[in-house]
Amino acid sequence: MNTPLPNIRHLGVPALEEYFESIGDKKFRVKQVHEWLWQKHAHSFDDMTNLSKDLRAKLAGSFSLPALKTDTTQFSDDGTVKSRFKTFDGHFIEGVLIPTDERKTACVSSQIGCSLSCKFCATGYMDRKRNLTYDEIYDQVVLINQQSEKTYDRKLTNIVFMGMGEPLMNYNNVLKAIERISAEDGLFMSPKRITVSTAGVAKQIKMLGDDKVRFKLALSLHAANDAKRDTIMPINEHNNIKVLIEALNYFYKQTGNEITLEYILFKNLNDSEKDAEELTRIYRQVPADLVNIIEYNPIDAFRFAKPDEDAIQNFMGILEANKVNARLRRSRGKDIDAACGQLANKNK
Template sequence: MDSEKVNLLDFDRAAMTAWFEARGEKAFRAQQLLKWIHQQGVDDFDAMTNLSKTLRETLKAVAEVRGLKVVADQKSPDGTRKWLFELADHNRIESVYIPEPERATLCISSQVGCALNCSFCSTAQQGFNRNLTTGEIIGQLWMAGRLLAQSGVRPVSNVVFMGMGEPLLNFDNVIRAIELLQDDFAYALSKRRVTLSTAGVVPALERLAEVSDVSLALSLHAPEDALRDELVPLNRKYPIREVLRACKRYVGEGRRRVTIEYVMLDGVNDSDADARALAKLLRTVPSKVNLIPFNPFPRARYRRSGVSRIDRFRDILHNSGIVTITRKTRGDDIDAACGQLAGDFKDRTRRRERLAVQVIGGTT
């Protein structure tokens, strides 16, 4: 593929329309091309038979549909599938396909690594390199669609921005990807079938409310600021109550709820007192709680809460009137479970280097 050519996966409908109009083509050509690329999974312009031969030749000269290179394709007995994709600059990211009886979810990445340094997350401990482009974000779904079609399994019905990175720190590219996910000429997913998970970047969350209506998940993990400062360092800038106010404004006064993600860490955030404090905190927040058993990774300093402890925590929340479920761990045998995605990239933050020094020095 020619890196000098424009990658059409980078374009939402507005950008595609402007691109065609700048070349003297009718706006409806954008709709035709979007359907070929995203609904049919076609990257060969010669196969796009409702485009004129002249236009197809023009497209071949200046544009391409640049997918991602599959480096590894791992499958778990539970049906979970994890892909390691290589980007043009040789950085690598991961995406996970999770089939269930009523849906099939693709967990996609928005950054190469993550800048937030949450202490319980393998991705964060790998450091950070850069934001993904729109084409690299949507390319994960485009590639998954082609690969799943070859396997004859359930196609993707839901997309969650819960892979590598903080989506709201890559705002513009993520929004363009969301536009494609919801576009009737692309993937036509409803707002309930697209979920963005954030650690709580408040200014960007407020911007999101102005341009999008996708489902929202908050990576909370603690009922009070001192503990969350340790688990989610972003909390030092945007404390819990400020983040929850922004979440309430986002979901509004209707029937919508924000999903509260809460990883269960043995002896850290899983006590009865923690459960009662969380229930009190969420009393006025339209929400449901998703308890996530901690998934271990190399050099992790935490352990997973026991099943009985998780059940007790869930029951306290239930008895306080808060809808609570425990997420079933999927794909942990291939390191595809929540918090385990790592990829392969150059860490611009030198976080991995510092962690290695700590381990050698015996300070962890």
């Protein structure tokens, strides 16, 4: 059985220096290769055109460069762009470019599938195959940034980890990807323009605080009491609302970073006046800057529906009367299954 070649992007500078020394080449090659990998975004050794053919052949014989590839792309009537990306081992993930006049946002995935089984999320009905590596996450952002430049003549302004998978269940790769994205020799995007969304893994939320991360955090709450949250988010059985409130306060105390609460409205489940009052009480216990009220986007496997417009406006009115900083987030990309909760690698 052949041993897989080491991924060159997983090697540090010292290891690359040692490699070039072992083949009798100069150390400055490390800088050239590093630039191709992280700034010029080479997807093969043949792309590294300022290296000799002989050196490119040696690199290809010593290392692998398993880059993400764009498989299919769909364009929504509202300008949203959804892409399906193929990994080196034949799996598929999806990422979305969400354009507005002020922002160009990449919604990226962190896992192939998901193990949390949230009832309203199409990805939750898929098996989790594996975590994405940090370089695969980085590739996603690079490819969506290239789409933004091509389609809208503007680079990405923001990144949200709200695609397929639970980011905090792939903790190390997500943090390392953000480190690369925000590095001067990477995409050089400020961490303050990056939001990581979690279904609520309290232990890892606290770990983010201990690691003094600089990006924003969003909690997918979606119900304001444990009984209702249990029915739609199995993770709540071990990460209940009280535990999450404690974790969010710890995170804020350690970092001072912005926190958002995400709340999808489901007809006759969590859209009543009582639900709005319960959400207000949670808001007052958490140092949240914002509550995002999200329109429900139907998926085949989930039985609930979007409330009618009067119910939505009534819910928003109660929050406003209670001085909750809430924003209604309208769906984008529904016609191509690119909206919140709809990513599922459907073949079109």
